[in-house]
Amino acid sequence: xxxxxxxxxxxxxxxxxxxxxxxxxxxxxxxxxxxxxxxxxxxxxxxxxxxxxxxxxxxxxxxxxxxxxxxxxxxxxxxxxxxxxxxxxxxxxxxxxxxxxxxxxxxxxxxxxxxxxxxxxxxxxxxxxxxxxxxxxxxxxxxxxxxxxxxxxxxxxxxxxxxxxxxxxxxxxxxxxxxxxxxxxxxxxxxxxxxxxxxxxxxxxxxxxxxxxxxxxxxxxxxxxxxxxxxxxxxxxxxxxxxxxxxxxxxxxxxxxxxxxxxxxxxxxxxxxxxxxxxxxxxxxxxxxxxxxxxxxxxxxxxxxxxxxxxxxxxxxxxxxxxxxxxxxxxxxxxxxxxxxxxxxxxxxxxxxxxxxxxxxxxxxxxxxxxxxxxxxxxxxxxxxxxxxxxxxxxx
Numbered sequence: 001x002x003x004x005x006x007x008x009x010x011x012x013x014x015x016x017x018x019x020x021x022x023x024x025x026x027x028x029x030x031x032x033x034x035x036x037x038x039x040x041x042x043x044x045x046x047x048x049x050x051x052x053x054x055x056x057x058x059x060x061x062x063x064x065x066x067x068x069x070x071x072x073x074x075x076x077x078x079x080x081x082x083x084x085x086x087x088x089x090x091x092x093x094x095x096x097x098x099x100x101x102x103x104x105x106x107x108x109x110x111x112x113x114x115x116x117x118x119x120x121x122x123x124x125x126x127x128x129x130x131x132x133x134x135x136x137x138x139x140x141x142x143x144x145x146x147x148x149x150x151x152x153x154x155x156x157x158x159x160x161x162x163x164x165x166x167x168x169x170x171x172x173x174x175x176x177x178x179x180x181x182x183x184x185x186x187x188x189x190x191x192x193x194x195x196x197x198x199x200x201x202x203x204x205x206x207x208x209x210x211x212x213x214x215x216x217x218x219x220x221x222x223x224x225x226x227x228x229x230x231x232x233x234x235x236x237x238x239x240x241x242x243x244x245x246x247x248x249x250x251x252x253x254x255x256x257x258x259x260x261x262x263x264x265x266x267x268x269x270x271x272x273x274x275x276x277x278x279x280x281x282x283x284x285x286x287x288x289x290x291x292x293x294x295x296x297x298x299x300x301x302x303x304x305x306x307x308x309x310x311x312x313x314x315x316x317x318x319x320x321x322x323x324x325x326x327x328x329x330x331x332x333x334x335x336x337x338x339x340x341x342x343x344x345x346x347x348x349x350x351x352x353x354x355x356x357x358x359x360x361x362x363x364x365x366x367x368x369x370x371x372x373x374x375x376x377x378x379x380x381x382x383x384x385x386x387x388x389x390x391x392x393x394x395x396x
Contacts, residue, residue, distance in 0.1 A: 027243025035210035072232025096194030104204040121159030157185035
């Protein structure tokens with residue numbers, strides 16, 4: 001037991017001292033500091049747009065339907081954003097009133113694409129062991145140097161746009177091999193809608209902690225944020241997020257803190273060890289359950305005694321003979337219709353009895369069947385011969 005405890009303790013020590021794994025879950029939650037959280041973005045927005053930023057934790061439809069006088073820009077950033085039909089119509093009506101919607105999502109739903117006359121196309125970059133995509137803003141007034149991103153094997157682009165109404169803001173291309181030429185694809189656009197405008201980006205990771213803090217990528221993110229209109233409020237969406245913005249489970253405190261997590265695991269392991277070892281040493285006494293007695297034999301003897309005491313040997317003999325013949329049919333599977341010599345020879349072989357003993361038993365049966373008065377000695381002789389016959393059948 002001591003060796004087992006030491007082994008478990010050593011394993012736990014090794015696990016505790018092991019570097020914590022990086023969580024690459026694309027949560028996009030504003031207070032998450034994991035690589036694909038948006039803590040840095042939220043901090044920048046709060047710093048540069050302190051008076052304008054409004055954190056929204058409810059669906060857009062609920063916000064816009066309650067207050068129709070809201071003016072400004074609605075900002076969305078998530079791995080994938082899917083609006084319901086009613087929600088999308090509410091957003092488009094709001095944009096039509098002179099507002100702006102900025103949506104960064106890894107792909108868009110059909111209704112929005114159809115409304116803006118757009119089509120999507122996926123670029124795959126899996127021919128390299130380490131995929132890399134290059135992103136660039138096309139506006140010459142911005143810092144339009146190319147930035148790279150190495151965590152995705154594919155990225156979505158706009159393969160068809162309404163060239164009369166759509167402005168291209170950003171492009172992306174994959175690292176080409178020696179036989180291919182570099183083809184830049186559109187991944188950030190701006191399009192007027194009514195009295196307002198809509199900005200779409202298929203690269204939401206540009207707003208994550210990992211991208212902004214890596215190398216000089218922050219200039220690319222700052223260029224995208226420059227398309228947020230300077231008037232009105234800036235409504236930052238916290239509803240359409242892949243990760244949970246709020247944790248309701250009390251276990252989050254234990255499982256999210258390394259020390260508490262291992263303390264919790266130690267309690268579970270200790271409880272398991274206690275159950276295993278203590279359960280073997282101490283066990284509740286098992287009660288002795290007395291089985292029910294078989295009263296069939298006693299009942300049979302009682303009935304037999306009643307017949308015998310009343311002197312009804314004839315009835316006892318008839319029952320004895322009937323039960324014996326039924327025994328032959330069910331146990332030895334022989335027909336008792338013709339009790340001739342051929343039957344007796346066959347029965348002697350099948351029952352492991354001598355032919356003379358079998359013949360003597362059946363001679364006695366033939367004698368007693370028509371006889372009216374049967375003595376006690378004759379009944380005892382019949383019973384003795386039947387029991388001897390059965391004993392040989394059972395090999396006793």
